[in-house]
Amino acid sequence: MAIFARLMQGVALGAVCALGLAAPLAAQDATADTVVASVNGTDITLGHMIVLRASLPEQYQQLPDDALFNGILEQLIQQTALEQSVADAITKRDTLALENDRRGYLSGVALQDVVSAAITDEALQAAYDARFKDAAPQTEYNASHILVAEEARAIELKAEIDGGADFAELAIANSTDGAAAGGGSLGWFGLGMMVKPFEDAVVAMQPGEVVGPLQTQFGWHLVKLNETRIAEAPPLDALREELAAEIEQATVEAHVKGLTDAATITRPGIGIDPALLRDQTLLDK
Structure with missing residues (x-):
């Protein structure tokens, strides 16, 4: 180009x-x-x-x-x-490269119509329904935390909270991570998005409750669960590209498998030393 x-x-x-x-x-x-x-x-x-x-x-x-x-x-x-x-000077290397280019181009042509025919509105809706129709409701959590390096400091801050101090104000003044500026707020998250000790604590809490100190690889945390909600399934349009990619991959795999299963394939190259892939001098013979 x-x-x-x-x-x-x-x-x-x-x-x-x-x-x-x-x-x-x-x-x-x-x-x-x-x-x-x-x-x-x-x-x-x-x-x-x-x-x-x-x-x-x-x-x-x-x-x-x-x-x-x-x-x-x-x-x-x-x-x-x-x-x-x-x-008049085409080498073996050139010929093989052209054959590979042709093979690659035509394999793409062979898949293009198959994939286009597979990705329909009906197929996208079916894939969406398969993912969410019978899925169990998922709980999301909104939590805040205060992160400090020392357990002793976390214990002191927990005593202040138990005594009526404002959690967000203590987070702004003491927390050592990026959430401090927002009062320690971590926003909404689902299972699998937080490290295990933190997630286990949040799942066991009631809204408004503060627990800790608990330790993770990041330090010592005081955790406040603000609220919970049942996550709604995202609209189909938000997942259209993702679902289309899944349909494409499944379609390609099935089509290629069908063709190769029906083809007569021999592999006389089995046993060749894999290191020969690096031998560029073979192209000059």
Whole structure:
């Protein structure tokens, strides 16, 4: 794409204007096989240009069609000339790389329609229902804490709280973590989001209760449970991309398995030393 970037930087207004001097081919007369240039007898078609344009990064997709046309055509002309310059010097390495590129591209083509057909609104709804329809209600917790380095200091602060001191004010003045500025508030969280000793304490508490000191790898905590709630399932739209990715993965795995199960596959390479993967000299033989 670096070649294309340099070409686009060099597309001058004069070149665009010159293109406009020729009578444009009517859209209804053009086909993918319409020849737009020829390099030593090798044709470059409108189809080649359309495919290349579709593969460009978004920043180039936004360029005006007339400027983009020139840049794409010049890139294809230069690539064709470069290709011809090494046509008689293709190495084994080059041939194998081209075979891998073709294999990779066509494998993507083979999956594209299968995946597109699988990701439907009905499939997304079914995946959503499977995840949440029979799921047990999940409790979420809203808690605050005061974190200090020494147990003795945590005990002193707990005595102050028991004596009526405000938890949030003590957190602002004493807690050593980032939640201190917010009065120690940790917001809402579900199971599995906090370290085990902290989570176990919160689950066993009643709203308004303060417990501690309890120790984690971060230090000594005083914990206040503010409130609890039953978490609602997120809307389908919030999970659409995630569910689509799951459907895609399952579809790809099933399709590939079906093809490979039905194929006649031999593996004569079993027993080859894996270290040979690093032997670049084999490509020169």
